[in-house]
Amino acid sequence: MKSVDRDLVELSDLAPEAIRKLLHRADQMRTQQVPLWRDSVRHVGLIFAEPSTRTSLSFVAAIDRLGAYPLQLDAEK
Known part of the structure; x- marks a missing residue:
């Protein structure tokens, strides 16, 4: 997922695919500790x-x- 310079105020601000990518990236960060x-x-x-x-x-x-x-x-x- 590319870094985007914008604010996230509500989850409804994101499209479903963006939420999936965000959760996938969070899982990578949790397991890799990078x-x-x-x-x-x-x-x-x-x-x-x-x-x-x-x-x-x-x-x-x-x-x-x-x-x-x-x-x-x-x-x-």
């Missing part, structure tokens, strides 16, 4: 409406495993 973005710098923004240490740490860990850098933003600001 970072998604090796040669480029990527940042992923996180905004949590309510404080949740466990959830935010889980997301930060997942983003790190993908090879990106998490940016935590305060929803109150």
Whole structure:
């Protein structure tokens, strides 16, 4: 699957074939443990409406495993 620079807000934004490709790629990443973005710098923004240490740490860990850098933003600001 080619990388596309666009936002995914809802699953209904994707065609069924795109969902199948996405799930296939996710399975490859899970089994091969290869970072998604090796040669480029990527940042992923996180905004949590309510404080949740466990959830935010889980997301930060997942983003790190993908090879990106998490940016935590305060929803109150």
